[in-house]
Amino acid sequence: MLVLVSVALRVRDVVRGVWREAAKFGVVGALAFVVDNGGYNLLVFGLPGGPEGGVMRAAPVRASVLATGAAALFSWAGNRYWTYHDRHRVNVAQELTLFLFVNVVGVAITAGTVFASRHLLGLESVLSDNAARVFGWVLATLFRFFAYRRYVFVAP
Template sequence: MSERGALRARLELLAREVAKFGVVGAVGLVVNIAVSNLLWRYTDIPTVRAGLLATFVAILFNYVGFRYWTYRDRDKSGRTRELTLFLLFSAVGAVIETGVLYAATYWFGWDTPVQSNVFKVLGIGIATLFRFWSYRTWVFRALPAKESALSPAAEEPARAAGPVQVPGPAPAAVVRVEADTARR
């Protein structure tokens, strides 16, 4: 495959991944905003705490969407590791998101319902950039590329040579291009 064709395939895969991430994120955004507004309207929980609680509800929803739809073709062997990293990076995203709401509420005094929603969405947008990068890089890792099958004649020397050295996983984009090419 030419360099241009490989680049195009990588960009198509990335566009598909961004679109799926965006759909799950958009539904998570609706969950986050709905829970925030319900808490702001019907409870006495302070603005930032209610926003943080809503963020954690959305994080749980998003994990299910990312694991079983967006990244369903990714490595599933280390679920404990995956969930731990997901929660860690989600917590960092929650700090980013809540930090924006906190600054607007307590530093600038912008705490009307409309202002709170605007800064909640702004914080979610900034945190989403971090989450996309961290989830695809560290949490939902690509599966290693499948090696092409050796011909029967080539198998004997390979067995006689001793243990096979398996290289570490290639970067996600390379692995996905190879997997995509193999299907054609």
């Protein structure tokens, strides 16, 4: 009976730790989303009520790449120094490379759900595209969370 109580307490502590980690991961991700989308809108459309268009209004694709890059760096720093502050690598370049690779796979997962929706299922509506993107985003987020824990931010 004592062993069962000990195992139950251990499982409870592990679940609490993962939930705390997942919450921090979610906060960093939400803020990175704001950096990405807010940065893009500021670069392309400018400040609300300001002059028409932002500094990159004629280059929306480059603005998107710049905003997404800034969001990725923000996400890496937030996860490295807050979510996984006790589990980051000494070799920063290796960690950042792994982080970026995991994110490229995450983008491919999201794009893959849209591809499957369009080309395999033949769905072409706004609703189906957005549903596919949300489904892909959920899958990619789960992938990132577990890949960060297992491969990117490892215990020293």
